[in-house]
Amino acid sequence: MDDDDDKVVPFERPKVRRKGEVRKAAAAKRADTTLTQKQEEYCQLVVAGMSKASAANLARIASPPSSTAVRKRIEALRERALLSHDISVEKLLNHLEEVRREAMKDREFTAATSAIMGMAKIVGLLDVKESPTDDIPKPAMEPVDVTHMTLAEWTERFGPKVVEG
Numbered sequence: 001m002d003d004d005d006d007k008v009v010p011f012e013r014p015k016v017r018r019k020g021e022v023r024k025a026a027a028a029k030r031a032d033t034t035l036t037q038k039q040e041e042y043c044q045l046v047v048a049g050m051s052k053a054s055a056a057n058l059a060r061i062a063s064p065p066s067s068t069a070v071r072k073r074i075e076a077l078r079e080r081a082l083l084s085h086d087i088s089v090e091k092l093l094n095h096l097e098e099v100r101r102e103a104m105k106d107r108e109f110t111a112a113t114s115a116i117m118g119m120a121k122i123v124g125l126l127d128v129k130e131s132p133t134d135d136i137p138k139p140a141m142e143p144v145d146v147t148h149m150t151l152a153e154w155t156e157r158f159g160p161k162v163v164e165g
Contacts, residue, residue: 027096035070039059041058042061042065043073046074093123
């Protein structure tokens, strides 16, 4: 006899979904594919050039949504906008390369660097970040028990003092 025949295989009960689980799964699937009116408005505002926080505020959403459906919608709207203006990544890169070459000829290195950074952003080499928040970590000038403070609190405590004299 083989040793494999003597092994006990644990019994696994087949997974049975209850009504509530089926509804939740269906709702989750719908949530990934369809957008609410507020989410659609949010997407339109982001594509129009607003920051994510401002767009969420105007669309009356508590915080910027981060679902896959929202990201895909924003990408689709941006692609449609580029196509309607006959703008492509290739055309943008060619134009920025032309600007860079002209800036280098004129010894305008700041403009050349800006063109290079623009090209890097377009091809995705640089991560474009949102505007900073007020909770920026700052080094303390002296030991403190507070580990996080707003920019205003830090400036008040450690910023330059006006001496009247």
